[in-house]
Amino acid sequence: MDYLSFDLSEDTEGVTTLEALASTSKEQHAAVMAEVQQVLDWAWRSFPHTHGPVDEGMDWDHDLQLSVEPGGWHAVTLTLTGSPRFVEEFFDAFGRPEG
Numbered sequence: 001m002d003y004l005s006f007d008l009s010e011d012t013e014g015v016t017t018l019e020a021l022a023s024t025s026k027e028q029h030a031a032v033m034a035e036v037q038q039v040l041d042w043a044w045r046s047f048p049h050t051h052g053p054v055d056e057g058m059d060w061d062h063d064l065q066l067s068v069e070p071g072g073w074h075a076v077t078l079t080l081t082g083s084p085r086f087v088e089e090f091f092d093a094f095g096r097p098e099g
Contacts, residue, residue, distance in 0.1 A: 003032045004039070004078065006097045015054045016087045018080040018097070029074040036064065036078050042093055047086060059086045 004020040011017070022032045043060055044051070052058035065077040082090065 001035050001094065003028070004035045006080075006094070008097045013055065014084065016082050016084070018082065018087070018090065020078045021076070023069065023073050023075045026072055026074060029076075032074070032076050036076060039078065039080075039094070040064075043080070043086075043090075046089055046093075050083075050086075054081045054083055059083045 003022045003024065006018045006020045009017045009019075022035075024032055040062065043062070047059045050059035051061060053061055060080060060082045062081075063077075063079045065075075065079075067075045069075050080086075080090070
C-alpha cells in the first residue's frame with residue numbers, strides 16, 4: 001500500500017477496528033481508490049458471506065467516507081471492523097499496522 005496506512009484499535013468486547021485515512025490531490029485520488037478496492041475485493045473474496053455488524057456475529061463490516069476538502073484535496077477514510085479471524089487474515093494479506 002502506498003497511500004493507505006491502517007491504525008488498529010480494539011474495544012472491550014473484542015471487536016477490532018482498522019482505519020485508514022488518505023488525503024491527496026485530485027491526481028492521486030484514483031490510486032487511493034484502487035487501494036481501497038484492493039482491500040475490499042480481498043475482504044469480499046475471503047469472507048463473502050459474513051459481511052455485517054461484527055457485534056451481531058459477522059466477521060467484518062466496513063464504512064467508506066469520501067470528501068473534497070478546501071484546496072481540492074480528496075479525503076478518503078476506510079474503516080473496517082473485524083472478528084479475530086478476519087483481522088488475522090487481514091494481517092496475513094496486508095501486514096500488521098505499526099504502532
